[in-house]
Amino acid sequence: MILIGLKNCLSGFSLAFCLLVLYLGGTTWVQAESVLIEKIKEEKVEVEQTTGKKVTVEIKKFAFIPEELTVPIGTTVRWINAEKRQYHSVWFESLDKEEADYFFPDETYEKTFTKPGIYHYRCGPHERMKGTVVVTVE
Numbered sequence: 351m352i353l354i355g356l357k358n359c360l361s362g363f364s365l366a367f368c369l370l371v372l373y374l375g376g377t378t379w380v381q382a383e384s385v386l387i388e389k390i391k392e393e394k395v396e397v398e399q400t401t402g403k404k405v406t407v408e409i410k411k412f413a414f415i416p417e418e419l420t421v422p423i424g425t426t427v428r429w430i431n432a433e434k435r436q437y438h439s440v441w442f443e444s445l446d447k448e449e450a451d452y453f454f455p456d457e458t459y460e461k462t463f464t465k466p467g468i469y470h471y472r473c474g475p476h477e478r479m480k481g482t483v484v485v486t487v488e
């Protein structure tokens with residue numbers, strides 16, 4: 351294939367020019383292939399989303415337990431308010447400008463993480479209550 355291209359090309363141009371053209375053509379093909387591979391990976395990630403597991407974070411004595419959590423992509427995190435009387439919220443300030451709704455003892459809040467990253471959150475009414483969810487690709 352390359353030899354045929356080289357032969358055709360050589361009929362009118364210098365060898366160096368022809369090799370350059372063939373090289374650039376090859377590079378473009380490699381780039382197209384890597385884009386395709388990325389696309390396949392993305393599709394795989396979508397499949398994983400539907401098979402996501404659930405992880406629970408407890409809210410007790412004005413703290414998120416565990417405070418930091420690492421989960422694979424597609425996981426649904428469920429916060430349960432385990433206080434006796436106190437309401438709280440789970441507010442991802444960088445994702446939502448509007449403060450999240452409060453939830454009361456024995457109530458839950460859920461969020462499914464579909465993109466890898468480090469997600470910091472806090473409780474709306476209690477600024478000192480902070481937590482982090484780290485979402486990994488696998």
Ligand SMILES: [Cu+2]
Nearest residue numbers: 438439473476
């Ligand atoms: Cu709170």
